[in-house]
Amino acid sequence: MPLKNDRYLRALQCQPVDCTPIWMMRQAGRYLPEYRHLRAQAGDFMTMCKTPELACEATLQPIRRYDLDAAIIFSDILTIPDAMGLGLYFEQGEGPKFKKSINDISDIKQLAIPDPESELGYVMDAIRLTKRELNGKVPLIGFSGSPWTLATYMIEGGSSKTFTKIKKMLYSDPLSLHLLLDKLSDSIALYLNAQIQAGAQSIMIFDSWGGVLSHTSYNEFSLYYMTKIISLLNRGKKQNTFTPDYVPVTLFTKGGGLWFEKIMSSGCDAIGVDWTVDLSSLPKEKVAIQGNLDPTVLYGNRHTIEESANQVLKEYGHYNGHIFNLGHGINQDTPLESVDILINVVHQRSKR
Numbered sequence: 001m002p003l004k005n006d007r008y009l010r011a012l013q014c015q016p017v018d019c020t021p022i023w024m025m026r027q028a029g030r031y032l033p034e035y036r037h038l039r040a041q042a043g044d045f046m047t048m049c050k051t052p053e054l055a056c057e058a059t060l061q062p063i064r065r066y067d068l069d070a071a072i073i074f075s076d077i078l079t080i081p082d083a084m085g086l087g088l089y090f091e092q093g094e095g096p097k098f099k100k101s102i103n104d105i106s107d108i109k110q111l112a113i114p115d116p117e118s119e120l121g122y123v124m125d126a127i128r129l130t131k132r133e134l135n136g137k138v139p140l141i142g143f144s145g146s147p148w149t150l151a152t153y154m155i156e157g158g159s160s161k162t163f164t165k166i167k168k169m170l171y172s173d174p175l176s177l178h179l180l181l182d183k184l185s186d187s188i189a190l191y192l193n194a195q196i197q198a199g200a201q202s203i204m205i206f207d208s209w210g211g212v213l214s215h216t217s218y219n220e221f222s223l224y225y226m227t228k229i230i231s232l233l234n235r236g237k238k239q240n241t242f243t244p245d246y247v248p249v250t251l252f253t254k255g256g257g258l259w260f261e262k263i264m265s266s267g268c269d270a271i272g273v274d275w276t277v278d279l280s281s282l283p284k285e286k287v288a289i290q291g292n293l294d295p296t297v298l299y300g301n302r303h304t305i306e307e308s309a310n311q312v313l314k315e316y317g318h319y320n321g322h323i324f325n326l327g328h329g330i331n332q333d334t335p336l337e338s339v340d341i342l343i344n345v346v347h348q349r350s351k352r
């Protein structure tokens with residue numbers, strides 16, 4: 001079905017728009033009372049992810065409440081390691097954990113590449129169902145974690161502040177780490193192509209922990225593999241005019257602001273940037289830019305939110321190719337009205 005609102009896809013292709021599109025990372029989540037209600041009924045987060053009806057409902061909740069320009073499928077980046085047999089679970093208030101973690105080359109050799117339509121079929125079912133329910137209201141984003149970011153969770157056994165285990169492997173046994181990253185890249189490319197086949201209209205790669213690497217190891221252990229994945233995606237051909245069927249790829253390395261030029265060389269269509277980056281310093285209209293309001297601005301009053309959003313709009317001027325977003329996921333104690341204020345100011349003040 002034709003899209004009723006295509007300004008997000010237009011902006012990703014650096015084409016003119018009527019106003020700047022906006023969506024928010026983690027827009028489906030615990031700051032929404034209807035999400036907390038759904039989650040309490042489901043019992044736990046992974047049940048939500050693995051039940052297409054629940055994942056579809058969670059995806060649609062923020063779209064019903066707010067005038068957002070894109071939906072992102074409700075899921076998690078850790079579905080791949082889970083499908084590889086590591087046993088993902090969530091401990092109340094502690095974030096993700098794995099029953100089995102990766103310690104050495106023999107663990108890595110045992111990992112199988114998951115078949116997306118069987119082992120991760122629940123994600124494809126959720127995408128197909130959500131596409132039907134959206135009925136062309138806004139485009140649907142599919143996503144994955146980057147190989148490096150998934151490897152941090154698999155080797156650390158969960159979240160980490162220091163990344164000691166994976167960095168130990170990086171500097172003492174780099175070949176083993178490369179084998180893991182290579183297997184993850186193949187798995188991710190298959191997974192993302194299946195999402196595109198199921199109906200995802202744009203793809204986002206979350207490299208949430210790429211910023212903990214040194215600039216040389218970022219190239220070797222993160223960017224190299226994301227570039228390989230992008231080259232394997234069936235996203236169609238980009239043209240000089242807006243192409244609705246083209247599937248653009250956004251690459252988001254949190255903390256990667258200093259590496260903008262090399263990220264551009266990955267072949268991605270858009271680069272996500274966190275709040276440390278001054279958008280006015282970036283090249284214009286060569287690649288689209290997604291970001292970059294500090295999510296904690298949403299704790300401020302109306303004036304603060306409007307002024308901060310305006311500042312971001314001013315920095316990128318009225319160039320084509322800007323998707324307004326937060327510099328990272330929305331916090332769970334964000335006031336509901338703040339989101340409305342933000343979306344309205346972005347749409348109003350960016351009118352062409």
Ligand SMILES: Cc1c2[nH]c(c1CCC(=O)O)Cc1[nH]c(c(CCC(=O)O)c1C)Cc1[nH]c(c(CCC(=O)O)c1C)Cc1[nH]c(c(C)c1CCC(=O)O)C2
Pocket residue numbers: 024025026027028029030039045072073074075076077078093094095096143159206208329
């Ligand atoms: C690192 C990462 C993860 N997951 C994700 C990332 C990359 C983005 C980032 O850098 O934040 C990506 C993600 N996770 C979730 C989505 C859904 C789509 C969206 O609305 O953006 C997306 C795109 C839902 C979720 N993923 C998770 C929740 C909270 C689950 C709940 O308790 O209901 C949601 C809504 C769980 C999760 N999943 C993960 C963590 C660290 C946590 C714990 C968060 C916490 O407890 O505060 C891993």
